[in-house]
Amino acid sequence: MPELPEVEITRRGIAPHVIGRRVERIDVYDRRLRWPVPADLETRLRGLTIDRVDRRSKYLLFHVGEAALLxxxxxxxxxxxxxxxxxxxPHDHVDITFDDGTVLRYRDPRRFGAMLWVASTADGHPLLDALGPEPFDAAFDADYLWRVTRRRHAAIKLALMDNRVVTGVGNIYANEALFRAGIRPSTPANRVSKARLARLVVAVRAVLEAAIAKGGSTLRDFVGSDGAAGYFQLEYFVYARAGAACRVCKRPIRQSRLGQRSSFYCAHCQPR
DNA sequence: CTTTTGACCTGACAGC
DNA sequence: TGCTGTCAGGTCAAAA
Structure with a gap:
């Protein structure tokens, strides 16, 4: 579900409630997430104070001194x-209780998520080390995109969703950004001109910013840290709109499949 | 190196 | 009312 905007909404909602709070207890009801919740998580985290909550890609990092809960x-x-x-x-898997009684509750029906311990953020972590730039980093620009797509013959949408190229862009926002940039998702990455890559950089940032401003997208089950739904799904140009009229040219939105993910585009607004 | 495919897991929904 | 098949916001690992 959550792409960068939803993770960022979660971070902003949670941070004020947990920063400066000391962890009093951790209750893990089900350790079977994508990787098992470490058996020693409770003993490592108990008694520590949250210094900061950062987002890197779609990961949240609860910093406690040198270490962090990921x-x-x-x-x-x-x-x-x-x-x-x-x-x-059911599906409430972890509760973290703080010294003021605040409870941070992790829920995940499909259990594709993760809760891991990062011993030293300075030393990095295998899940974090290979990540590309954040979309809002200055390093993410047309020259960079041009360089990293030279040997990529696969679809530009797959490159955009590759966290080594740029982080945080998932299926929804990749579709939306490509629409805004006027690029067909199936276009081979190395055949997109630098001028259009420049448009894509702008479009990625614009769509992510707009989604954050609307509280993210709530399709099935996403809620922010206070239980509030997001409303950005009402502003989709293409995602999940197959057959519906393009908001710009009124022609029907088409659906195809790239890398086992649904892709949506307007054949007129996103020419080959 | 890039690219493709399968895997993980549950729930919702369409069609029979 | 079942049952079966398909799909869903992610991303890792293995194989080609």
Missing amino acids: VHLGMTGTLRTWHDPPPRK
């Missing part, structure tokens, strides 16, 4: 804070 929401994960949490429901 959380990924997978496809269906949500993190919510409660002052007085309701009874645990």
Whole structure:
């Protein structure tokens, strides 16, 4: 579910409730996430104070001194804070209780998410070390995109969704950004001109910013840290709109498949 | 190196 | 009311 905007919404919602708070207890009800929740997580984290909450790609990092708790929401994960949490429901896998009684609850029906321990953020972590630039980094520009796509013959949409190229862009926002940039998703990456890559950089940032401003996208189950839904799905130009009229030219939106993911585009607004 | 495919897991929905 | 098949926001690992 969550792409960069939803993870960022989660981060902003949670940070004020947990920064400066000391972890009093950790209850892991089900360790079977994408990787098992480390058996020693409780003993490592208990008693430590959260200094900062960062987002890197779609990962959240709860910094505690040199170390950090790393959380990924997978496809269906949500993190919510409660002052007085309701009874645990199925798929509520972890509760972290702070010294002021705040409870941070991790829920993830499909269990594609992760909760791991990073011993030293200075030393890096295998999941973080190979990541490309953040979309809002100055390093993500047309020259950079041009350089890293020279040997890529596969579709530009696959490059855009590759976290080594740029982080945080998933299926929804890749489709939306390519529409805004007027680029057909199936175009081989190395055949997109530098001028159009420059448009793509602008479009990626614009769509992510707009989504964050709307609280992210709630398709099935995403909610922010306070339980509020997002509304950006109402502004989609192409995603999940197969057969519907293009908001710009009124021609039908088409659907295809690239790398086992649904792709949506307007054949007129996104010419070959 | 790039590219493709399968795998992980649950729930929702369409069609029979 | 079942049952089966398909699809879903992610991304890793293996194989080509």
